[in-house]
Amino acid sequence: MVRRSSGFVSKKPHRKSRGGCLTCxxxxxxxxxxxxxxxxxxxxxxxxxxxxxxxxxxxxxxxxxxxxxxxxxxxxYDSSVDxxxxxxxxxxxSWVAPAIFVATGKLSFEEVELLHHYKTQTWQAFAVRGDDTTHPIHQDRVPQLAVTQPYLLSALLSLAASHRNWLQPSKYSEDKALMYRQKTFQHYTKDLQNITSDNYETILLTGTFLLALIPHPGNSASDEDYLEWMYTLLKMSEGLRILASLRWSQGIEKLSIFPLICRELRNLPPPPIIASLQTRAGPLGTTPDHPNPPSTYGMPGAMPGANAVFLPPPLMALLEDIMNPLDTGPIDIHGNTLYPVFHALSPIFLSLYYYHLNPDFNVRVFVLSSFLLPDFLALVKAREPRALVLMAWWFALVCLVPKGWWIRPRVGVVGALGRAIRQLGDTGVWEALEGAERVVDVLLSADIEKAAESVFEGWEGVYWDDGPGRAQEWELGLLVDLSDELDFAGLDLHFDLQA
Known part of the structure; x- marks a missing residue:
């Protein structure tokens, strides 16, 4: 027999892992x-x-x-919750999830989770429009398009990771959002050089996602950080406007994603005469041959090329100063650049007055940046006081939209704009700024409804509660006119106008 040494220890039998993972x-x-x-x-x-x-x-x-x-x-995991x-x-x-193959190859389990998070949660916070029309597009059509193009898939995954980080902040989710954002730009810039009818829709959709992926200023951000973030948002919107203009005159409304990029949901009644002012409309974000879009209201008997604007009294006074400078003062060289922005803001106030907080208002607020032309962005960059006031009002109106978690700096931007304007020392512009600041103050101390109502404080002949009634009268008048036209044509049609 072989003699065992004193240091010998019997080896414990090894139990095989029969249910182990494939990697092991x-x-x-x-x-x-x-x-x-x-x-x-x-x-x-x-x-x-x-x-x-x-x-x-x-x-x-x-x-x-x-x-x-x-x-x-x-x-x-909380076992007490179903x-x-x-x-x-x-x-x-992971063993439950089947393999999913997309344009870039097989999705990782983490990417499947982010895709699931977008389909179940992120799109609901992203759909600012506020009605059911866009829900199937966000929930189904967007993921279907995403699996066909790497840049859109990366944008969607970045958006989902960013939203998850907003719900439950973590360095891991933040890094994932940044990583997928970088992948988006890597593929997106390449395909922008070759836009075709096959990829146009996904390129346009990715442009809207990129607006939500601009890195936010941190909690300790300075005024310069807020203003730089604002300017980046405006420049990105300019790119989206250029993309939309490629198809605007060729039936852009035929795109399956058009409800996500449309600029209005309804025609608006003309503004009350008592609170309106006729001016030259200016190019409202026009393309070379086709308005983008045309005006949706006008004053009966207005002069050719003139439209009525509907603005808070301080903004109206600011516009009048631009239109009618003092005889002793120099001609306002920025007037033609500022006119279009006043007109682009006007229907937002009009929609809020006639229909209060509604999907049309939400849409008009979020697309305003796509109306802004390069000359105006140059004024914002140069800190021209009146251009900054118009941006302060826009961000104050953005605060009234209940969704839009990716524009978290909006309140901070209004404060940064206010301090920048006051440093410039133009007291005549301060009064126009104060109304925007009041909206934010009411929002922080009360609620969105009260803040929206505060927009119309001090308007002569314009009262918050009167708007819906006036809109109903206008719509009723349209039915009467239509009935008269049909009767005149010899058609025996009748409407119950009291219904």
Whole structure:
């Protein structure tokens, strides 16, 4: 017999891991079989997949080698709450999810999770329009288009990661949002050089997503940071306007995503004569041959080329000063650049007055930046006081839209603009600024409804409660006119005007 040495220790028999993940089997290492990711894969940030014929094991396995919830970037599961697979806290094991192949190849499990987060949560916070028309587009059409183009898929994943970071801030989600944003630009700039009928829709849609992916100023941001963020947003919107102009005269409304980029939802009644002013309209973000879009209201008997504007009294006074400078003063060289912005703001106030907080108002607010022309952006960059006042009013109106989580700096921008304007020392412009600041103050101290009502404080002959009634009278008048026209044509049609 072979004599054993005193230092010999019998080797404990090895138990094979029959239910281990595929990665551990390939590496020939022992798998602790923890779900949804084993300790070996989690620590090395590897994709952990189990054979589909393997049943999930109990979580009673040893956790000594398993990472914590924080390391896995998971939210602790609350067993007292019923499972909801639309909830971001509900983790779906990777072995349950089938492989998904897109234009860039196979989606990782993390990308599938972000895609799921967009379809179940992000789009609801992103759909600022406020009616049901765009819901199927956001929830279904956008993901369908995203899997066909790398830049749109990366933009969607970045948006989902950014929204997840907003809901539950973490450095991991923030880094993911930045990574996918960089991928978006990498692919997007390449395809912008070759726009075709096949990729035009996805390129245009990606442009709208990029507006939501502009990095926000931090909590300790300075006024310069806020103003730089604002200017970046305006420049990105300019690019979106140029993209839309490529198709505007060729039936852009035929695009499946048109409801996401339309500029208005309804025609508006003309402004009350008592509070309006006729001016030259100026180019409202025009393309070379076609208005983008044409005016939706006008004054009966107005002079050719003139439109009525509907603005708060301080803004109206500012516009009158531009139109009618003092005889002793120099000609306002920026007048033609500022006119279009006054006119682009006018229908936003008109929609708010006649129909209060409504989807048409939301749409008009968010598309205003696409009306701004390069000459005006140059004035904003140069800190021209009146251009800054118009931007302060716009951001104050943006504050009245209940959604739009990606424009978190909007209140801070109004404050930064106010301080910049006062430093310039133009007291005549300060009065026009104060109305915008009041809207923000009311919003912070009360609610959106009260803040919207405060927009019309001090308007002679214009009262918040009168707007819907006046709109109804105008709509009734249209029905009467239509009835008269049909009767005149010999058609025996009657309308119940009291219905």
């Amino acid at each position: 089997k390939r590496k020939k290492v022992k798998c602790d079989e923890t779900q949804p990711a084993c300790g070996y894969c989690a620590l090395r940030r590897l994709e952990c997949e189990y054979p589909q014929d393997t049943l999930p094991r109990s979580s009673t396995a040893s956790t000594s080698a398993s990472p914590s919830h924080e390391e896995l970037h998971l939210v602790p 499972g909801d697979f639309n909830d971001i806290t509900c983790q779906i094991p």
